[in-house]
Amino acid sequence: MKLQLQKSLPPVKFEQTQELTEQIETEEPDFDQLHAQMAEFVQTHKNDPEAIVGALKYLNSQLMILSAAERQIKAENAPIDQWLVQGLKSLIDHSSNQGESIVQTLSNTKISPVFTAHPTNFNKPEASAIVLSQLDDIASPHGNAKVCQELWETQGVRNLKPTVQDEARQFSSNIRHLHSSGRTIHKYINQQLSVLPDQLKLSKPLVEAGNWVGGDRDGNPNIDAKVLKDVVRTLSAAAFEYFEKKIGQEKNTQAGSLCNLLCKSGHSESLTLIRQKLARTRAHLVGETALPIQGDLYLNANELVSDLESLDIDNLNTQEKAILQGKLDLLKLDADSIGFHGANTDIRQNSAMNEKTVGELLRRSGGPSNYESLGEVEKQTLLTSLLLGNSALVLSDVPIDGQGNNPEFEREIGLIKSYKTIHDTYGPQALKNCITANTETMSDMLEVMLLLKYADLADEHGIKMNVVPLIETVRDLHNGPDILNSMLNHPWYRQALKSSGNQQQIMVGYSDSNRLDGPLASSWAVYEGTAKMQEVANQNKINLHVFHGRGGTKARGSGDSYAQEIRSSNGASLVTGMRQTEQGEEVPAKFGTETMSKSNLADMVGSTLETMSKGTDQGLVKYTSTMEKLAQHARESYANLYSDPELPRFFQSSTPIEFVGKSNAGSRPASRASDAGGQLNLDKLRAIPWVGSWYQSGSAMPAYFGTGSAIKQFIEQPTGTTTALERTTQLQTMYKEWPFFKTLIDRTATAMEKADMTIAQGYAKLAPAQSQGVFEKIKNEYELTKEMILNIKQSNNLMDHNPVDAEILAVKKPLTQAAHAMQIGLLKAHQQAGPEIRDKLLEPIVMSMQAIASSNRFG
Known part of the structure; x- marks a missing residue:
């Protein structure tokens, strides 16, 4: 790293910077002394901050490598098999009936990390990717030098904000890792089930990939129907790559692979036809003008698996048949969880925007012009009448004569209409959940139901997207059971929910409750509120699925590991599985390599199975x-x-x-x-x-x-x-x-x-x-x-x-202290400087934030 520092700076600046870095490395300095030295360094170079940028690159590079290596080593040493065995054994031990009841329980369980792109990933994704992709090489001098050089050239402040589409592409590799890890988990669970008396296997996937990129509209004006469709296509491309890899290429088949065994059975020509049909389907769905599928294409991934299963394999020996059947079983699970959509994209919008959209829709339809100012009872009465079909009002988004354009409404209603097209094209799993932020009243939920009904995605015969309240503030968490009870007793919704499978998802958040009421009150409100909503669900004979909106820091609900987060949960709240957001920087931190992904997912699955098996928390x-x-x-x-x-x-x-x-x-x-x-x-x-x-x-x-x-x-x-x-x-x-x-x-x-x-x-x-x-x-x-x-x-x-993490913190402490000292000096200089110098200090200040985030997360 010093070589890169020397190459990037003139001799005099390099000498000054090297003296500073050597002091940091040789001993842990007194912070006040370090602070004074950094302040002097900043003052010396603030007119031409090249040396400051060099010093920060030096600090950030080391912290990025240390943090990534730490996570990789932890993942490599993780007892993955032990976690899964322990979780499955606990589930079996606590089951009154084994055999098919275990499979049924697992079939009703979904475990899903949900990737979001909130603004917490300070380092350039390209810089993070360089470190993550070469972690196996950094132990050697040559490999380390290569990583350092590439990282030095790449890191720095982004010139432009990423687009939503950029964020989707950046997360594609993490989605691919999750696909591969999910298959590994399913394979291991099937192996464990096969030794039970009835030689059982999973009938439904445990693991599903979730995604908010492109669907999180709460406060993001950059998302419209086109952006959403672009993101869905990007995720679809990852799904097709997965299935193409699993089917394999005819001239590049590994012994014992699915392709090898089917070719051995004499089905080389059939596999070629299947590949061609899959390629045509991919071209249709991943192309720029994806529409509902017609013609000689696969309607869904299950049709692909059916074609493979239909091939005769009688000429294989018993062992080969068993191996092939195991691979087809896993591909069936893949078809259900990955499909042609790649990941479930959640839609999230703020209740205030939904209210405005419904108000404008009603005005354009000749309904009340003052919907937003109506009282709660009046709103519920009107919305219920429309849902039940008891109103003569016919909803229309066409402007009434004399009305001006409303771009905000046009964008919203265009998005809502696009949901149906995406469902018809990629399947209902592509857009599965419709989440309402700041849910405070029953009308907040009825508005979403009405919008989905208007989009032809809901009627009394069922709802094709889950209507999910996001309940976050302490006040709203206390009101959550009443809101849920009102939903489950609403005549139209209860009938539609029953027709859709009788499962209600709720999302609980840790961020705003913490910001407004502090960490202890927030943690307890989430825990107690979730338990009380579980009681409401039980009383209404509904299965409750809890979605945890955690961030990456302790202040936003994060633990040291999935095990710590999940095993401290109320087991009753996990009866249908576990969904949890992974925000910004957490995505590459947990799923940035296949090793990290497999370790974290095994921890998540094993801990969920173990905790859910224990039932209601008696400590409550x-x-x-x-x-x-x-x-x-x-x-x-x-x-x-x-x-x-x-x-x-x-x-x-x-x-x-x-x-x-x-x-x-x-x-x-x-x-x-x-x-x-x-x-x-x-x-x-x-x-x-x-x-x-x-x-x-x-x-x-x-x-x-x-x-x-x-x-x-x-x-x-x-x-x-x-x-x-x-x-x-x-x-x-x-x-x-x-x-x-x-x-x-x-x-x-x-x-x-x-x-x-x-x-x-x-x-x-x-x-x-x-x-x-x-x-x-x-x-x-x-x-x-x-x-x-x-x-x-x-x-x-x-x-x-947690002595392991204590040791890691101690190793990073001198570098972290130096980054803090540099940032303090920069902020002070920025406060005291004129406009011209302030502009020059912007890049170094943001780079100091990158270094501190590399050491210790951001949000």
């Missing part, structure tokens, strides 16, 4: 009262900070929030309209830049604030029934025996280990004097939370639950 009843008190105390403590009038000023001046949108990290705008007279409006800020900026500035505040105060207040609150010692002992017992509470504490401890109050204080000094009280609150809460957590853990080590 036992500890609800305690958690309610803790959550209330935490919410009050967090509100004290969040309502501080100086918080927006402190946040804006002491973190790099101003530069998130300038990083060109994603197609979606990094914020909603967040400026209020020049000052940041926190209520309009997206959760990702909120969390990411606090992590960038060293404090990681959203991961723990309010937790220590809540624990202390719970222990010390006056009561006549228990002593402070007894309440402390209770929390220690909860940590030992209740997975949910243990994960909450361990997750908080990990975030605090990554935080550094010395670094955070360096950022805090960038804020004006009148805002310094905000930092004092954060620092005091950090120290208190650390004290309380160590007391509960009965340890003097925050990371005693």
Whole structure:
């Protein structure tokens, strides 16, 4: 890496930069001293920041390689077989009847990572791909030099924001890894089932790939019908590549492959015809003008498998027949999970936009002109009448004479109409879920139902897309059971849902609930709210499928692994499986290589099977009262900070929030309209830049604030029934025996280990004097939370639950500290400089953000 640094800088600048990097490498410096040196370095080179960029490339390259290598080594050493055996064994042991009932349970279980492209992937995807594709070579001097050279030339700030189509193409390799990993999981599960008395096998796939790119319209004005269709085509191309690879080429067949065995059976000519038909189907679906299939093409992937199964294989020996049948069995599962669509693309839109779209649709149809201002009861009455067909109103999107154009409505209604075309072309699995963000009322759901009915995708005989409420804020999570109960008791929807399979999906979010109410209150609201919605589903004899909208950091619901996240769940909420978002930077971090993908997916599947088999979490009843008190105390403590009038000023001046949108990290705008007279409006800020900026500035505040105060207040609150010692002992017992509470504490401890109050204080000094009280609150809460957590853990080590990650953090610490020190110096210089110098510092500031994110995630 030093060679690249030397090549890129003039001799004098190289000497100055090398002196700095050598000091970082030789010993862990005192941060205050490092901060001063970096500030001087920035001041020296701010007029011509070439040396600053070189130093940041040096830091970021090492952090990118270290972090990727760390994940790869973990994946290589992962006990994949053990996870899957343990999960399947637990499921079998807890089943009252084995045999077919196990297969039936597995058939009703879907496990799906869902890739999103939120603006958290700061490094260029091309730079990340260079590291990921050459991880096996970096141990050798030649391989390491090659990676360093390519990475040096590629990394840096994106000149333009990626398009949605760019994001879909960037994730294609990760989708391919997920396809391959899913097959590996299915193969292993089938091997385990085959040794049971009835020699069973999966009848439906366990694993499905999910996707939000192209469908996440909430706040992304760049998505229209064309963009959505482009993304679906990109995913379809990945599916065809998969099936073409599995069928193989006639002149390039590996012994024992499906192609080899079928050719051995005398079906070379038949395979050629099948390949040609598949190629024609691909040309039709992946072409620019894909339409519903007609003519001599495969209508779906199951028809492809049927053609293969119809070939006579009687001339193969018994062993060869068994091998071929096993491959065809897996291809059947592939046809169901991958199909010709590649991944299920979810549609997500904000309830406010759905309301506006329905209002305009009603106005154009001669309905009420003031729909948006109607009361909730009036809205429900009108929408129900339209759904049941009891209204004389005929819906039309054609403008009434004299009305002006409404581009926003035209885009929305064009998108909604495109759903039907995509269903007819690629199959209903291509667009499976219609998610409504900020679901607060029953009318929010009825509006989606009406729009789907208008698109000819829903009637009383069934709904061809799942109507999914996204419930996220603490208030809405408390209201979630009532909303769900109203949905399940709505006459039109209940009949349509029954006809569609009697399964209701809900999505629970961790981001906005954390931002508005703090981490402890948020975590408990999601956990308790999900359990109560499960009770509502049981009462209505409906299967509930829970979709977890997690981010990549502890502050947004992430654990150290799938095992930690899932095994701390209520098993009753996993009876139909597990869906979870993987956002931005998390996608290549977990699925960037085939090894990582297989390891993480095995962890996800094994942990889900094990936890779901245990049923309802008994700790819910036992500890609800305690958690309610803790959550209330935490919410009050967090509100004290969040309502501080100086918080927006402190946040804006002491973190790099101003530069998130300038990083060109994603197609979606990094914020909603967040400026209020020049000052940041926190209520309009997206959760990702909120969390990411606090992590960038060293404090990681959203991961723990309010937790220590809540624990202390719970222990010390006056009561006549228990002593402070007894309440402390209770929390220690909860940590030992209740997975949910243990994960909450361990997750908080990990975030605090990554935080550094010395670094955070360096950022805090960038804020004006009148805002310094905000930092004092954060620092005091950090120290208190650390004290309380160590007391509960009965340890003097925050990371005693994960010593491996503690060691990794220690290895990266000098580089991470240097990146922070550089960023502080850059932000200070930017504050003090005139417009010309500020423009020159933009690139280095964003690159400093890349380096810190490479070490410790962003959002």
